[in-house]
């Protein structure tokens with residue numbers, strides 16, 4: 001009698017690879033073709049998600065705190081014989097945008113970084129080119145920031161920025177700008193022929209993106225900061241505020257004889273460059289502090305040797321192959337969103353500043369600058 005057993009009995013460990021291999025062999029080319037892209041798509045989606053989360057974490061938590069100390073050498077030929085032999089060293093702070101309250105820890109971390117960067121620094125002038133605060137609650141941290149840097153040899157000077165006066169609902173900026181853009185489009189459409197109108201409709205989104213890229217964000221004004229209180233606190237600390245006025249920096253024992261002027265903010269203040277420099281003698285070397293670099297279109301600009309500005313945050317978010325997401329200025333070319341350039345005979349420097357309203361930075365690190373001026 002034939003024994004009741006199978007000629008070849010396998011345990012489960014032997015059977016499994018054989019079964020799987022059988023399944024693999026039996027998989028049709030069609031199934032493989034269908035499932036592979038799904039795996040690829042899933043993998044790509046996961047990788048994209050991880051990459052986006054990493055970039056966002058970096059832009060929120062790392063880059064905004066990664067303040068750099070940068071150096072700039074500027075020659076002012078008009079100041080020949082009117083600067084100390086060793087030159088004039090200016091430490092520029094700008095756009096601290098302090099909120100206080102819930103952001104105090106983050107702001108204190110920035111202050112600690114500035115303290116470390118400037119420890120032992122010897123320099124002549126401390127300047128702050130505006131947007132000291134974002135909200136009134138940031139004042140205490142502004143005073144901590146000023147206390148964190150070594151005292152300048154010759155004095156501290158400042159001008160106000162738009163945020164020192166006003167706060168805005170920036171989350172409403174894009175819808176507001178869409179409405180403005182649409183209104184402009186309706187007006188333009190009246191002059192357009194039917195085919196041109198059709199083409200304009202087809203490219204509307206593309207042109208809106210370009211409009212946003214080249215137009216200052218239009219956040220709704222939601223309230224005012226107490227600029228008078230801020231002004232008083234800064235003056236009490238020892239900073240001279242240059243609201244549409246100039247100072248004669250005259251220290252014959254050091255060989256210093258130049259002028260430093262400041263203008264009020266271009267957006268929220270009353271900038272009067274002509275008034276600011278009225279008493280500056282013709283030909284005297286003149287440095288101007290203006291929060292907003294759009295002052296460069298002022299007719300009196302040619303009288304200024306060097307403009308020191310902030311406001312742009314260096315574009316704040318710089319998209320690869322695209323550049324700054326927006327520049328927040330109307331008259332400064334996109335390629336000069338930060339750094340040094342010339343406007344006619346006037347030299348202009350725009351710092352990326354220290355802080356930000358929307359707490360994101362990408363490829364536009366915060367900075368402070370040590371400017372070394374020589375003749």
Ligand SMILES: [Fe+2]
Pocket residue numbers: 095097131161163311312313353
């Ligand atoms: Fe700013």
